Amino acid sequence: MSQETAQHIRQKYGLEETTLMDRVRENWIGYLFIVPTFVMFTILFYYPIVRGIFLTFTNTRLGEAGSFVGLENYSWLLTNDLFHFAFGWTLAFVFGTTLLQLVIGLIAALLLSELRSRWRDWTSAIIMSPYFSAPLAGGVIWMWFLNSDFGMLPMILSDFLGVQAPSFLADGVWPYVSLIVAQSWHDYGYAGIIYAAAIVGIPREQYEAAALAGAGRLRRFRDVTLPHLVTPTIIILALRTAWNVAEFAQPFELTGGGPGTRTMLMSILTYETAYVNLQFSRAYTLGMAMILVSMTAAVFYVTVIKDEEELYV
């Protein structure tokens, strides 16, 4: 096929290459509509990000403009033992909560799919309700549940079972477990909602065909349900990882990073650096590390989902 012919075909079907200005001229109304959004994004999103990156190279404190200090904040970050700890604990926290949220969310969605439809709406509203509660309120609820002095769980354990309860927010490994469980409780509803929608969308015929072929309940779940849940799982993983990295309110309410600094998450450390020590540039540098964790996870998930799509192709 000659070059002229290809050009001719492109013109015939409206596929000829156009410049940016051509596209603006053709679709100016569309561009006009997105201008306000773009301006707002620039002011509220892009500019703060660029400004934040710039601040990491200064010694800006809240209340005073700083001067350029090069990579000093990054050097502080990399040599700070509290950051090392917070980084590791944040990874464990994110891994634990994301995994639990996925599993509990999936179980909730599967149970809901078994219910008759007239019960399903109400039950799903009740099961998903923690997700719609304010995280701070969630923290207060768990505090009343776990606190050693007045908490319900230690009282049940000691008064009814005669077992001396550990201090769930202070002793040994318990504060870590408590924070992960409490956070999973709060957010599993998100995974539940996505999974429930995905399960409803699976064609009934596939289950019927599998049943006719002699597949049992477990086999139907493995061969029919699970393949339909891969994409939703990747979406949930990507979004929940990013949110769990930034999770602040509920852990702050429950332990505030303590005892000592034993449950210091990067989000709490960022808050303390910014608003207790007033070192904004260092807080932004910590924020960069949090973005790095979220971005790495997102790139990983996107790569996985791409491979997954290729599998289907």
Next chain:
Amino acid sequence: MQSAAAASTVGALGALAGCSGGGGENTDSGSDSNTDSGSDSNTDSGSDSSGSESITIDYLNAQAAENSSIKSHFQESLSTFEEQQGNVTVKLQTASYGDIRSKLASTVSSGNPPTMAEAGGGGLQFYLDGKVPDHSPFIEGTDRLPGDYTAANLDSAKYRGEYWSAGGMRHTNSNLGINPKLFSQVGVSDPASELSTWSGFLDAVRQIDEQTDAIAYEETGVPGDLESYWGYARTAYTGGTDPWMRQSDDPENPTIVVANDEHEDQGKTDGMIKTCVKMAHEFSSSESAQRGDEEIPSLMLTGKVASFNYAVPTANRWRAIKDDVQFGWNDGEGDFMLLPHPKVDADFGSNFGISELEGVEGEHGGHMWALEQQQTLFNASDTEQNAAWDLNMFLLGDDEFVLPAWGEHYESLPGLQPKLQKILDEYELAQSTEQAYKNADTYGEQYSTTGAAWDVRDTDPIRWTDINETISEAIAGQHSIEETPSLVRSRIQDRLAQ
């Protein structure tokens, strides 16, 4: 900018000195029981704010947020001040001590600072950044200041010979607090004598630990509430010596005593750091490293906690939990009693297994909260600054404000020394308040506020983060008792090197 503002202030004061010279007979520093209002705040204020121009003072304050009673008293007194001045309006904004630093920093950052604020230690940084004027001309323009300031106020308001602050309206001090019922249960009958030394106190605490279910001694181990340690850290010394840092010829490089192998006092300081962590480990609940001081009164009044070293003069904190709380020993039947921090005795080191303290003796009243309450004027016009200074003098010196504020609504120690006796004369105080006053009197000028004398820019982060957070981590078991002093030292060194 800073020097220009200071120069113009001096000029304004000079002009004022000329026009108010006739008022000299009203400026007796000793006399403040003025006729109608009981106020002497205007007489030595050095102010020129009494013109007809209307002036608004934006005033940010945390003390008025402590409880509703003191807040109403502030509001009523500020109305009185406005009436006295005629042309001045005070816009009072309150914030808790937890929020005031960030609130202040954001308003200063946005170029809209208050005229006057309870800036605390952060005010020093604003001063060094030129956002707060030199307060010397204002202070020197009065004839009662700086002489009437308490020792803690003097120490706090000065930085390398300059006044960056106008002083604090009131202080509280740290003391030993005990539950008399629990101590009498284990045979204590004369607490003032039996608990006067660390060894005596340790004996009683050990018995409570063994014989009762109560938490024998609760350390408030969150970094923001470890000021109790700041108090008793000094009890290994006599004469009020600073346990952490001493001035050297180079103000930028003070001598750090903590974990300093070459310093003769190292053992005393390191020993008390270890005492703090060890007391928490042996006697406190596992919650201690995340338990704030706010929780202690209710735990003590319900018999769950026997003692702590964070007792302050404010009896209303206890009344808020139990209306008819019995203060004092009351034959071992009281609810709460306040005593001085125990003295370190020569045997304490060997009794408690802290070799650094063997043979060491010392005593001190405790920590005085003064830096946190420092009020500063911010850069503003001369008229606004002078009006704000008048307000500061009113809040420091007006009897109708000062006496009820610190004798009744929020029991604490007034920022001007002569007011202390007046409150004692005027009010029948709870045992805890009276004893705290007595301790402040006994230890007099030794009383200091931690960090005020260091004269380094980063006093606040050194106190709260490098010292307290490191000790808090040790209490939480994140590093060993043995390595804690050297960690504190290296963190202070890093901070000073920044």
